Amino acid sequence: MATIGHNNLNAKLVLLGDMGAGKSSLVLRFVKGQFLEFQESTIGAAFFSQTLAANDVTVKFEIWDTAGQERYHSLAPMYYRGAAAAIIVYDISNTDSFGRAKKWVQELQKQGNPNMVMALAGNKADLEDRRKVTAEEARVYAEENGLFFMETSAKTALNVNDIFHEIAKKLPRAQPAQNPAGMVLVDRPPEGSRATSCCS
């Protein structure tokens, strides 16, 4: 869950979606402002954090990329655990990827925490000439399932910051901690700032 302190909000955000839909590219664009034409399938670093200011508070996103475990339907439940937000990504030029995005939404509704903010990202919006999924179709689906929807492009940066911003604004604010949160073991003394969040 999102936790709050000194007008700081820590929020775990997970990315889900088909292979090659552009999950890692969206993160890379958001965190580093870059885009790679030939982004490799994700292995290696799969954990980022990025801070942004939304209205009254600073939100620190702790972003989890899937690391490929979903490829053979072997994603660990720990992945969704305590996530305050999820971005489900599909590729507008690929009908199958939209179908699989719907599967992820179902999975999240089953496993994730009920207050999770869910965003549907129709990525690769720059590929208008190869479009297979209409914005209208996705918008209707999103509305019916309680998600908010944006078309994005990691390549042109269209709506990338916006989608994270919108999530930041939608995160529940002064959510009372139901259960005192745990601690993260660290290899150095804790810094001034508060640690990452967890728990529901």
Add this chain to the structure above:
Amino acid sequence: MDEEYDVIVLGTGLKECILSGLLSVDGLKVLHMDRNDYYGGESTSLNLIQLWKRFRVSDKPPAHLGSSRDYNVDMIPKYIMANGALVRVLIHTDVTKYLYFKAVDGSFVYNKGKVHKVPATDMEALKSPLMGIFEKRRTRKFFIFVQDYNESDPKTHEGMDLTSVTTRELIAKYGLDDNTMDFIGHALALHRDDRYLDEPALDTVKRMKLYAESVARFQGGSPYIYPLYGLGELPQAFARLSAVYGGTYMLNKPECKVEFDEEGKVSGVTSEGETAKCKKVVCDPSYLPNKVRKVGKVARAICIMSHPIPNTNDSQSVQVILPQKQLGRRSDMYLFCCSYSHNVAPKGKFIAFVSTEAETDQPEIELKPGLDLLGPVDEIFFDMYDRYEPVNEPSLDNCFISTSYDATTHFESTVVDVLNMYTMITGKILDLNVDLSAASAAEE
């Protein structure tokens, strides 16, 4: 699937997942499979529905217990020594960032029919009702000796060479009685039987120091920490580490048959008609039943309760050790209790375990001394499982098989097994010299 891997790991228990993570980080190409559709194998944590499926066949859990997903019931309950080897592995691999821990409230010992807090320091010894007034003073002196003892500083040795002096001799020097030594040996030094009395005292002194340092580390009422949402999080966290470093994950793979070449060396693993080739196989005993032998049996009871264990200061999480001698048994019995405070049960519910190395075939009778300490329970499940250890020669067949988890509530032997396997597999020694004095916890 039809690719070639350096290592195929079978089973996603904690040991297999730690190894998978370490091997992927080393740059080896790892395929990790499990016949189950969930992570954790024997060391998973179950929700209520899974628990009922496992122990009550198709029965539905009663509604008054609350929502199934609020439960994370460990199948191998264990606590983690705050300064112990598992914490070193967690920090060394940076897996800690996926996990949240909380100190365990209490550590207790059963003595002459009653439950007492385990005194960890000289000051606590003075206050403990476990001992009479004179014995307290002697114990305090002994604790001060242990606290000050420094292996590399002979001035702290009081003229004794603890690599040759036995524990029995050391105790005699301080004039401690058998009753005191019983709780020190079993509840502080965490020995499982009484062999330590005639072994060099150094090991016991080190274990006592570990206990005290672990208590001091998080200022909890015990030397233990435990992850939120249960131990099932640990294998998942190491599996993620492995995946992040390129490990391939496949759950729900039936069969997982290990294939051998004509020399008897591993050549691959077959599932659903496809064979993945590999040089080495790492697995738990259930995947290679012909290469393991039975070494014992664990008896346990899993209970759901609506109150903490009586006489433990209302601890929301607690361990109680019942030393063998107190029960007239050959092995210690352990109580383990966890609750909402570690997100393993809904508010107001407690999960308690009673476990021991089985000496009979009747867990209901054998576990009674432990069960009697729990008070009324809402639900109880009895279970026995066999423990196995490998009998193969890994240098001949390239199969690296872990040993089953024991009845104790500790992890130290788990990590020792993993580190030995790592060395056998890679020929390397894992350096776990993380600076624990600099390590600490970031509290929410």
